[in-house]
Amino acid sequence: MTTATTIGRVHSWDLSTGVDGPGTRFVLFLSGCPLRCLYCANPDTWRMRDGRPATVDEVMARIERYRAFLDTSGGGVTLTGGEPLLQHAFTGAILRRCKELGLHTALDTSGFLGARADAALLADTDLVLLDIKAFDAARYRRLTGAPLAPTLAFASRLQRLGVPVWIRYVLVPGWTDDLTAVDGLGSFLAGLDNVERVDVLPMHKLGAPKYNALGIPFPLRDTPVPDADLTGRVRERFRTHGLRTA
Secondary structure, three states, X not given: OOHHHOEEEEEEEEEEEOOOOOOEEEEEEEOOOOOOOOOOOOHHHOOHHHOEEEEHHHHHXXXXXXXXXXXXXXXXXXXXXXXXXXXXXXXXXXXXXXXXOOOEEEEEEOOOOHHHOOHHHHHOOOEEEEEOOOOOHHHHHHHHOOOOHHHHHHHHHHHHHOOOEEEEEEXXXXXXXXXXXXXXXXXXXXXXXXXXXXEEEEOOOOOHHHHHHHOOOOOOOOOOXXXXXHHHHHHHHHHOOOOOEO
């Protein structure tokens, strides 16, 4: 099978500005994720088999429709999910083709499958949006169902390779708002000279209707969303470590 005809499983695509990388982005959502984050807003992306089959050529044909617009806005293409590294060959092929077009590329990942990102894939990645969902290993496992260590190892590898990183930290009251843990993460990130910013993202419940439609209980249905004061305190804590926040 040639790269052009490599089959992936695609959930959907969208255009966004400011939150998925610089400029206006063509955001490709791939299906399949090994984590089960309690606050996940997209449970409909968990299973790869639920995605629509698509070839690299089909995806690139859609991206090229927006190429001039993406170029003009200083944007590019972001691969997200789900977890795009679950389909690492498909993800790598799309990143390569985007780079051949001169488009800025971003990879949104939890880092849990970072070992699947080979040197070629990362060479075609201009920016990694790395989701570090908690810094305490036990809490991370309870929150995601997976170990933290692979994500931290991937973060360190990206630093060694000099790949620019934006950290994404979802703020969940009672789960990720402990300021001691935030300080621990801030200290770790301050030691990585490739971290350009930390995005503190208040948990939301916009995905709750999807759980209802799928007949799945939403684990954090009764958890309050963080208020502006708590969000501000966590952002300030990251800034005390010399990190830029958003």
